[in-house]
Amino acid sequence: MAWDTAKTKRLLLDAAVDEFAAYGPEGARIDRIAAAAGVNKERIYPYFGGKRQLFAAVIQRELEQLAAAVPMEEADGRAVDLPEYAGRVFDYHHDHPHLLRLLQWEALYGDAAAPVAGEERRAAHYAEKLAAVSRARRGEVDSARAGVPLAPEELLYAVVALVGWQFAAPQLARMILGAAVDEDPAARRAAVVDMVRRLAL
Amino acid sequence: MAWDTAKTKRLLLDAAVDEFAAYGPEGARIDRIAAAAGVNKERIYPYFGGKRQLFAAVIQRELEQLAAAVPMEEADGRAVDLPEYAGRVFDYHHDHPHLLRLLQWEALYGDAAAPVAGEERRAAHYAEKLAAVSRARRGEVDSARAGVPLAPEELLYAVVALVGWQFAAPQLARMILGAAVDEDPAARRAAVVDMVRRLAL
């Protein structure tokens, strides 16, 4: 039954996601990860090299899962409209609270000036989203309304910010929105979708 | 010359702000704080009790400074309009990048369920802001436009989220907005103000 190196790596990564999300790259404990994975901690070093590399591997894998899970286009090729997309992003973060925590740890620990690992891949991913937004908005904006529409980058930024904030800083969101933040996610989702709709007009 | 206990406390707090903002409550080093303050590290214990309490004291002081620095009403009592308020919040965080980092560390380390220190004071502060928004919006919304206006809580939330995101997660914002995030803060400010204006209509 042993001899399945891919499985041991996966077990370690699975445990590492929880541990790093909870305690960060510094606070995470190698022993806890190994214990939770049911694997001996020394296995980490031949496979990943060390704590920091394991953290990087965790982030990498989680980002790939996100990219695959929330597409901007339907399976049939039709573009998803932006408020609906915002709703899906909300759902994803609601169901996978680990990811944003990991990204926050990364933001706090990383050198602000230095690029993060896998930056070009991530940037390419967002460039795609951006192009999709532009395409979807062509002709969709309310031409009856005066004024220029928002730039696609700004719209996409707003989606991420409005969705992300309450997951990234729940203690601050609670100050403004009250306990509803935790208690009524459906209402929060609707509110965010509504705001994005107003911005997209 | 000596004998100024208030000054030593202040020196320690000043140094602690930088250290905690940079490294977080775990990564911060007592020795570095003391060295930066030009004070002996043992002084921390009689004054603050320990590392964690020092961190709490730091957050407390920074929040009080924020509350004092960005009022919702002018000195003459007139209400500040919301987009303008968003601009001021932006300016504050741009000039004081420590605060959001501290709050992020707090969010990541704190037990999500447990209330944070000084929660009631902070909540009261936001309740005031909320009341001010409601007052300012009375009659200001564009009644010619169809549809119900956004709730004040949502508006205030949007202000904080849209402003805060790029400071809290600069590496993510850069993926969408490009290098402009760091290079052209004035343009970012204008963009955020514009989005808030659209939402406030």
Added chain:
DNA sequence: GAAGCCACCAACCCGCCGGTTGGAATCGGG
């Protein structure tokens, strides 16, 4: 000038934790 607090210095204690090592089982391929 005596008492008492404040600050400095320097060393020390002690627990924690990332990473290492050596040895013994286990399993696959040839």
Added chain:
DNA sequence: CCCGATTCCAACCGGCGGGTTGGTGGCTTC
């Protein structure tokens, strides 16, 4: 059946860092 790679176990090392302590000198107050 034997070689080589995988895993487990257990103990260990070494550095780091929060917190403590004992001793010294200075300032303020009474």
